[in-house]
Amino acid sequence: MEYTGPLEKMQTHLATTVTYYLSLGNDLLKMNDLLGKSLSFEDLQQYTCFCGQIVPKVFRQNFCYDCFFTKPEAGEAVFNPEKSKAHLGEADRDLAYEQSYQLQSHVVYLAQSGGVKVGVTRAAQLPTRWIDQGASEAIVLAKTTNRYEAGQIEVFLKNHFSDKTVWQRMLKNESDGADLLREKERAIALLPKELSVFVTGDQEVVRLQYPVSSWPTKTKSIKIEKEGKFRGVLTGIRGQYLIFDDAFVMNVRSQEGRWVRLHW
Numbered sequence: 001m002e003y004t005g006p007l008e009k010m011q012t013h014l015a016t017t018v019t020y021y022l023s024l025g026n027d028l029l030k031m032n033d034l035l036g037k038s039l040s041f042e043d044l045q046q047y048t049c050f051c052g053q054i055v056p057k058v059f060r061q062n063f064c065y066d067c068f069f070t071k072p073e074a075g076e077a078v079f080n081p082e083k084s085k086a087h088l089g090e091a092d093r094d095l096a097y098e099q100s101y102q103l104q105s106h107v108v109y110l111a112q113s114g115g116v117k118v119g120v121t122r123a124a125q126l127p128t129r130w131i132d133q134g135a136s137e138a139i140v141l142a143k144t145t146n147r148y149e150a151g152q153i154e155v156f157l158k159n160h161f162s163d164k165t166v167w168q169r170m171l172k173n174e175s176d177g178a179d180l181l182r183e184k185e186r187a188i189a190l191l192p193k194e195l196s197v198f199v200t201g202d203q204e205v206v207r208l209q210y211p212v213s214s215w216p217t218k219t220k221s222i223k224i225e226k227e228g229k230f231r232g233v234l235t236g237i238r239g240q241y242l243i244f245d246d247a248f249v250m251n252v253r254s255q256e257g258r259w260v261r262l263h264w
């Protein structure tokens, strides 16, 4: 079997175990079915930018330099929710886009992904966001009416919780063993009144299981652009990572837009 196209963030479906799909060209590959197979990736030395143009290089994620500095999809509030301004009627790059993106229900959550972290996402992005981060457990802490408010809560809590996924620990299935219900109580107690009004009564800890046959004990991250070619037996998928034998791991999302040929 052989497929060619630009890498895209894997699509996911939450069942007992998360199901992953990789879109490549005109095909959608169910990655769970490829576990145990020896997969070969070949780099095709070009990117498709988010704007559809084929470019030799991207700047950040799948944005070419121009797109990264001009498109509202790469605006400041996308990466830093607390910098949102649409609720003030102020434009960063395109007010209409920013209003539709920022002025919608957002969630602040706590997740276990190699350690407890705090994060922000649009409410409509759950549980996708948790899966993309490879969380084993997550709980909703607060629900806000816009991105700015959620960003304020996250910034405040960054003094007390990590806001980063420790991907090496996540991929080795390590955890700090924290009880998310207790962590939620701790977060609530820390929040000042103007932010604690957004706290929800959610007591449900969502548990996520990934299709992994054996966890690596160490991790060696590979980029197809650097390797040129890579071949490995797929042993698992978690977050946006493909896990191979011999501790190799490949972050699909961070290579979005890069053209590859995949065959097995």
Ligand SMILES: [Zn+2]
Pocket: 049, 050, 051, 052, 053, 063, 064, 065, 066, 067
């Ligand atoms: Zn572009």
